[in-house]
Amino acid sequence: EVQLVESGGGLVQPGGSLRLSCAASGFTFSDHYMDWVRQAPGKGLEWVGRTRNKADSYTTEYAASVKGRFSISRDDSKNSLYLQMNSLKTEDTAVYYCARPNSSFDYWGQGTLVTVSS
Amino acid sequence: DIQMTQSPSTLSASVGDRVTITCRASQSISSWLAWYQQKPGKAPKLLICTASSLESGVPSRFSGSGSGTEFTLTISSLQPDDFATYYCQQYSSYPLTFGGGTKVEIK
Numbered sequence A: 001e002v003q004l005v006e007s008g009g010g011l012v013q014p015g016g017s018l019r020l021s022c023a024a025s026g027f028t029f030s031d032h033y034m035d036w037v038r039q040a041p042g043k044g045l046e047w048v049g050r051t052r053n054k055a056d057s058y059t060t061e062y063a064a065s066v067k068g069r070f071s072i073s074r075d076d077s078k079n080s081l082y083l084q085m086n087s088l089k090t091e092d093t094a095v096y097y098c099a100r101p102n103s104s105f106d107y108w109g110q111g112t113l114v115t116v117s118s
Numbered sequence B: 001d002i003q004m005t006q007s008p009s010t011l012s013a014s015v016g017d018r019v020t021i022t023c024r025a026s027q028s029i030s031s032w033l034a035w036y037q038q039k040p041g042k043a044p045k046l047l048i049c050t051a052s053s054l055e056s057g058v059p060s061r062f063s064g065s066g067s068g069t070e071f072t073l074t075i076s077s078l079q080p081d082d083f084a085t086y087y088c089q090q091y092s093s094y095p096l097t098f099g100g101g102t103k104v105e106i107k
Helices: none
Strands: A003-007 A010-012 A018-025 A034-039 A045-051 A060-062 A070-075 A080-085 A094-102 A104-108 A112-116 B004-007 B010-013 B019-025 B033-038 B045-049 B062-067 B070-075 B085-090 B102-106
Touching (some): A018 A094, A045 A070, A045 A094, A060 A070, A104 B045, B010 B019, B019 B033, B033 B062
Parallel strands (some): B010 B102
Antiparallel strands (some): A034 A045, A070 A080, A094 A104, A094 A112, B019 B070, B033 B045, B033 B085, B062 B070, B085 B102
8 A cells, every 4th residue: 555654844933944754655666756745724736846766867846936945855765755945934834745646646645734934 | 837727716516416627727738637636634636637537446427528728527426525625737847737726515
């Protein structure tokens, strides 16, 4: 059974940093691209970014709203995905989901809440 | 960026109704479109990919159609479990983008 479990969310002040993790199981993690998607409270879904697999050189893509502030990485030996978030803004407050793209997103984690507030 | 516009934003319907949700892309995305269902406090669930391919385990009352810029999600006979918010998403090009959502409410 495919499982994605996010962790690392919490309360952080504007300008601060936070690192989210996503632990994957039930599939060959190293074969897959992996993404982060977020959802602000009461709002719709927003794609954050993607890391490709080793075969595609672990290259990344980002939404314009986070480019230069957020960084996606992975550790295939630990079946883990990461989202390093720097220079956080109040508008980054959201539930952050890791998701597996198989063209569309066929598996999602349960999400972890990040609150950016003073 | 490709903008995805869903309509309506809210829909009130009764059990047994036929429901149609529309998603329009600001430029052609061929059939690179997915539909998701989300219930409060839960992660989205994939219903349909490549515009019309039903995901395994999804009831056959759900169907998708369209290509290019116009797409529809149809629920042939609304069931109590279907009251939720539905999102379309294009994966034709980066940045990947979602529609604003359609909340299906009980009439």
